Amino acid sequence: MNIDRLVFAVAGFFVLASVLLSIYHNQNWLWFTGFVGLNMFQAAFTGFCPLAKILKAAGAEPGNAFK
DSSP states (O other), rough: OBHHHHHHHHHHHHHHHHHHHHTTTTTGHHHHHHHHHHHHHHHHHHHOOHHHHHHHHOOOBOSSOOO
């Protein structure tokens, strides 16, 4: 998997996990969902994604979306 797909997979997992945690544990987990969404929103405009930088440093195969 390249960085682009890994970023989408991790973001999707975080959103699903935080929604389930908000249902079964505490609704304050929705703040984490909002944080993930806000990060994805800013990445769409700036091209900067902290997770993509971490994955690049870890040696993941580069994609096209995040440079």
